[in-house]
Amino acid sequence: MEARFKADLVTGVTRGKKHESGDKHVTGAATYVADRLSFANQLYLHAHLSDYAHARIKAIDTTTARSMPGVAAVITAEDVPGALDIGPVYGGDPLLARDVVEYVGQPVVAVAADTADQARAAAHAVRIDYEELRPILDIREALEREHFVLDPHRQERGDADGALQRARNRIDGELEIGGQEHFYLEGQAVAVMPTEDDGMLVYSSTQNPTEIQKLVASVLGIDMNAVTVDTRRMGGGFGGKETQAAGPACLAAVVANRTQRPTRMRLSRRDDTLMTGKRHPFLARYQVGYDDTGRLSGVIIDLAANCGYSPDLSGAIVDRAMFHVDNAYYLGDARVTGYRCKTHLASNTAFRGFGGPQGMLVIEEIMDRIARGLGLDPLEVRRRNYYDGAARNTTHYYQTLEQDGLLDEMTTQLVESADYHARREAIDTFNDAHRVLKRGMALTPVKFGISFTTTFLNQAGALIHVYTDGSIHLNHGGTEMGQGLNTKVQQIVAEVFQIETDRIRITATRTDKVPNTSPTAASSGADLNGMAARNAADTIRQRLVDFAAAHFRITPEEVAFWNGMVYLRNETMTFEALIGLAYQSRISLSSTGYYRTPKIHYDRDRAAGKPFYYFAYGVACSEVIIDTQTGEYRLLRTDILHDVGQSLNPAIDIGQIEGGYAQGVGWLTTEELVWDESGRLMTPGPATYKIPAASDMPSAFHVDLVESRPNPEDTVFRSKAVGEPPLMLGISAWCAIKDAIASVDGHRTHPVMDAPATPERVFWATRSVSDASTSRPARHAGSERHRSDRAVTE
Template identity: 60%
Template structure:
């Protein structure tokens, strides 16, 4: 049995030798901060030295799910030891609503609370502990209102944060009715806590002219800048937001980093002193949104081969109390309700349910995983109904030829190689042999049962909101030949800074170690998009390349003029510049260019081409391209306890021409484990009063190393460049592998189904905890007796 290190060495053996110049695009290079991460030298916001007079903030939270605030006495809070400032919404000079897209998110409660944990007031004190003690002294009287705490209740009351929406192609009702077979089913898909290692934190420092310098652990510094400016009622040009790195984000810091930056800035403005706001872990878990829980259902018609003829799917997202990003998240769940399968006659409806819980938000996959779960359940259910291997049903329904390559939102699935990818993985993982071996094992064992599943993923790459698909970058070349790079993307551990540095080095054909990347700052690259939607490298890499090309062309033109040569005689290679018969080091030539008054700084800009979507007609091309992959997972369950173990996982993923195979494989491994955790161990629990009970590491279980498969095999599709003109023909890798965790859930269902000799398809809501697995096994046994 091979270790993960051995596996990665195997995967990277070919690509380590492949390099396009010293820049190393296509070659493995460690994360630019890897040594700092390991040694503890990496500077996060909480590591910054305290400034003179710095204060610490804490939040006064609602203790009820839905109520009018009848009275609020903060006198004891103001008088508490160390307290310098106390603010409510009445102390906000500007905008009070900080909703990222639609209104509904007050920075501090306005006469009413809508979830347990909602910020009502904030305190700045001389220490973190004193601030947190002070907020507990508030005396608040509530007039409680009826709370909506379930999706079922929200649907019954038509409680929505945004109107329902449908995508439709053909006449699904007629197609279902006329099909040989019909099935229906439903599933509850649990949410997920982001559990970033670095919690939400911001630090705000008043500057001259009434401005504010904000250090924010945010995936979207430009949005933080805008909202801080709006709540303070000051122009954007005197607000600067700086983000060097985050200790993880996963979407939880896309919009929901902004409230803490705004509150820190409000307190800094009130006290005229620097303020740091750092949420304790339990407060963070109670006050910030999760992956949206969904409750989905379907009705499908299919033929005797298992091919779908018509389908209706409803995806019902638990959005919490406000819109946040839920409109787009439920849209993406609808877009991805097909996953990798052709749905000829289809109607997909999405409901954005309003509940009195924290407002749920972006999370890796952005609704796509919740949408895919339904169609993967459909594949398993059809297979059990027809007595076939689920893989056979999946393969027969894949997107394919010209008459089966259009989605239910009318985008063509171009350059589609998912069938070949699955066939390759089926062979390399010995799926057929293992399936027979598992069937034999299950016949011979009455207590322990094995299951196996191969599931694909087809994930659209682009922001579904068109204007976000843009990026800028700033490149300086200094006279010693070193390069400074800044772009709009944020680094949260995913290796974005490393990849973009490789791209700039590649353009100049210099060693990547000569390229320095600085903190993402709103005064260097303005009006940036969030680092999300798996588009960080696609967008910022192209922008940085554009800036580098501008400078490079200036250098070429200078060389032609100075040395009287043609442009094709100027060659950049191996940290040198060849000009006709002359040869200079890159640093020497840059010094010459400086003396020749050549501009050695440039900005670059990129916008994604081809994408558009008309929401009114439900037609368009919301995605520039699709990223694809597949996983085979094998599990062992104990039918007496519901306990289980993941024995082996094989992954084959397409990243186009990989910019950095080591980082890409690391992203695939991490995404798979995180997806597996979402579907197996990570359970969010609210009580009947709307209070989150799973609010700390003791009550919420993320996967440990012992939960990873003992045999873990991850491979990239052999270099197959993206047919679209992405940066060096690569493909995004951040989110798509997350959905490969579905293979574990499907394998668990396969093992449970073996109790009925695969005649029945078990209902298995997620997370599929051992309790739920046991209940499903018992249900199988009861059905067999009947």
């Protein structure tokens, strides 16, 4: 019967509805953890941090701190009543250092006082006697000494060594890839309230409420059912609050348990940056064989990650880098090895893309090197290596691609819409006419696998109550960090019931409503939680259909929901009227929903399987201009075409694509982490660490979604994830900068430049290419046409 209704609900899926908290965000009305009203008798917590990267703790003197005004508690590792280690998967993360410190910024003592200023002053008064030990701060040294947090892992297909020996052409090289600070707007924050029966109510800015629940229970030595974690929203997360929110939450819980007073901890920007991990820096080494057309025949790639002092999530992050080192390309015979190197720095952790960006950057570097060695357009080399057909559609970990032709279609579309070839000619003409200013352009693809590579995490739950006035209470296991997850889940439930989203209220994610949740990460938030919510809504809707059919003596096929109304053969009633009637007839109007991703598996011993349910695709074309005398550069234009399946909310998806691209550009250009020789981070805030601003974005910025391409897999309304994949589109800007540098020598020399491409690195890479150019005969006469008109950048 519903087929007769052709109009869609205005606020259902596929509509560009604004963020459910958007008005609150821009007016400042949105409540974050630090905005919560203070509890009576509340304490404030501050940590004393290590000054050494590696040292033995000989003695801790807290006498002065304990005697200072307002101080209620001073705790060390000896005061933790339960387990000291808060490692998320593997051990190695003590809540407070006991015998040894392993990075500058590691918490050693925590001080609670009546005010934040009192706690800070007392924490600074703590005196610690150290015996300094030699730290390992360099990833190369850690790799050489096999100083690992976890054992290496290898993926292999075919005979990579033989393929290299037989290859017509070969390149060897290495690339250093910098890390990235999360720099969320809201720092790590928590407020804890002791409850009766030794329980804890924890308000945490976390992507992983269940993990906080588990670890708070663990450090207190109590059952998880005594701990409730509440997360309404975060002011950004990007992976930095998947595991690293646990430290402040557990410290506050220990103090609250000890004093029986509410306790709050909010890290300053400096302390947050010093205490918490970043995106993993990588050292990549590669050996590549290819034919005269640029097509790969064999590769050997070693990926070494700087994990910091503990495993954290490094095992899965390096795995993800290995899974994505092919990006969009068929590697031929391949051997990929991942190393998890231990250094005496803060433990690096999840960051948007989760290792995938680092792996992709390596193969894009290889594509550019091959192109310059053969004198070809890098885009042509890329397209020749795309996965295609039955013989070239299997990854190096033996997953078969189901949409292997989509990316080539998308590339063709973007080449046309971005006017790639005409602009390439115009750029060459410009570069021939200018000596100082050089333009560059690159079009790069993204193929990103969607699913947690830790298979058991691919599950989610939801809870729906329908009240007798027709309003709906919705709760799910995902967390909202600004990405619009709640808005999409609202739209999904509205679509099922065919009502306005305004009638659906989503409440804070709580561990006492939806238990055993997975972190909101791996781009899985809408896929998992949206499907769980849909399942719960479908259950209630089916009850309503069965009830209405029996009550009105019609067939279930004659019951239809549309635009807030229920159609019953020849009569209609409002949605709320049906709900009231169902309640009076004792029909349950509440349901849980559950979903687990099907078809995925990975055999680690065989290094083979299907770790991803599907892939999301994207292509980006970026154009830049550089000043060869200073290394400065500007983004001029960016064109993006991205695959989101059948979009749940195009407006939010486009916003995610734009934001992801900006964050990817920041990682690869301006965001540089610097440590001194003692292991102290020298870039702990915005004065020394530059995230991209609006002025860093291209003045011409075009984003389009692939149309009429619903996800072939059975996802929620055939949509695709959009959280992480767009970040890798920023690789096009990095490649465009290198393209501009290469033009100094007519694209005959590949620039040697690590990431990020800071102006300093651009300058020295340009100087190196220029030196190579002067050692060759001039390409043509007419160099008098060159001029240094810097006004072109204005």
